Amino acid sequence: MKPKIILDCDPGHDDAVAIMVAAQLTEILGITTVSGNVSVDLTTENALILAELVDLDAGVHMGANKPLLIPPKHAEEVHGKTGLDGPTRHKVTRQATSSDAVQFIIDTVREHDEVWLVPVGPLTNIAVAILQAPDIVQRVAGVSLMGGSAGAGNVTPVAEFNVWADPHAASVVFSAGFANLFMAGLNLTHQFGVDEETILRLREINNPPAVFAAELFDFYLRSYQQRTFGQQVPLHDPCAVLAITHPEIFSFESRNVSVETEGIVTRGMTVIDERRWSDRASNCQVGYEIDRDKGMNILFDVIKTYSDN
Ligand code: RIB
Numbered sequence: 394m395k396p397k398i399i400l401d402c403d404p405g406h407d408d409a410v411a412i413m414v415a416a417q418l419t420e421i422l423g424i425t426t427v428s429g430n431v432s433v434d435l436t437t438e439n440a441l442i443l444a445e446l447v448d449l450d451a452g453v454h455m456g457a458n459k460p461l462l463i464p465p466k467h468a469e470e471v472h473g474k475t476g477l478d479g480p481t482r483h484k485v486t487r488q489a490t491s492s493d494a495v496q497f498i499i500d501t502v503r504e505h506d507e508v509w510l511v512p513v514g515p516l517t518n519i520a521v522a523i524l525q526a527p528d529i530v531q532r533v534a535g536v537s538l539m540g541g542s543a544g545a546g547n548v549t550p551v552a553e554f555n556v557w558a559d560p561h562a563a564s565v566v567f568s569a570g571f572a573n574l575f576m577a578g579l580n581l582t583h584q585f586g587v588d589e590e591t592i593l594r595l596r597e598i599n600n601p602p603a604v605f606a607a608e609l610f611d612f613y614l615r616s617y618q619q620r621t622f623g624q625q626v627p628l629h630d631p632c633a634v635l636a637i638t639h640p641e642i643f644s645f646e647s648r649n650v651s652v653e654t655e656g657i658v659t660r661g662m663t664v665i666d667e668r669r670w671s672d673r674a675s676n677c678q679v680g681y682e683i684d685r686d687k688g689m690n691i692l693f694d695v696i697k698t699y700s701d702n
């Protein structure tokens with residue numbers, strides 16, 4: 394039985410691959426979009442492009458166009474002006490099913506048992522859904538998110554983009570009391586990197602999603618190397634999906650995680666209590682390791698299942 398999920402995202406190169414992986418390994422009840430890497434108009438258009446590419450049955454629901462309290466932040470330097478720079482951009486034929494992602498999340502969780510929420514962008518939609526319908530916290534199977542870090546940040550020395558872009562929303566999510574909350578932070582996702590060899594293997598698969606992913610990575614890897622001199626570009630968002638479908642390739646530790654919302658230097662930091670004698674109750678399973686080779690083989694196996702037409 395495939396896990397039922399709502400994928401909340403801000404496509405985004407790595408979000409796009411998360412959609413490809415989730416479409417095969419999970420039952421996507423819906424995709425919800427949020428302002429993040431680029432504006433929500435563009436993240437929604439990008440999600441529709443991916444939904445068409447993978448022939449997704451579920452709908453795309455547009456969500457928050459700005460964070461809870463602070464002005465919108467984007468990452469065009471990483472993902473390009475469209476948020477999906479690289480592949481030739483085709484006009485989408487699909488329309489968004491609704492422009493109320495929050496209501497879709499609330500209704501879907503109330504109508505279905507054992508739904509996983511998989512947010513891989515800023516947590517605005519999830520936070521608003523919790524604030525409007527606190528009953529969903531107990532109803533969901535859990536939350537598996539890409540965000541934060543048990544180490545260095547990316548946007549600042551200590552803050553990761555998804556949490557930094559809406560720290561107040563992240564604080565709502567981490568303090569909501571979810572029984573199962575998995576955090577795939579940068580300390581983990583930086584172990585799951587894409588390189589030239591990955592791109593070559595995708596081109597060898599040579600079906601439309603594989604070629605699209607290879608063209609995404611050509612841009613994403615080049616852009617990342619220009620900014621960081623890194624050899625591999627981290628494939629962040631698929632980690633949040635694989636944490637549900639293949640927990641055996643990860644190691645997680647129970648931790649107390651809180652979010653700095655006010656700090657001048659530290660705003661957006663996920664503060665993880667590593668003290669063994671901590672008096673703070675654990676509220677999160679923090680990811681510390683992923684078996685990259687096993688994860689990449691799962692990724693290639695999933696992409697191979699797409700047909701050639
Ligand atoms: O910091 C990495 C995260 O920010 C990823 O989800 C990426 O897509 C961007 O949203």
Ligand code: CA
Nearest residue numbers: 405408513514
């Ligand atoms: Ca993302």
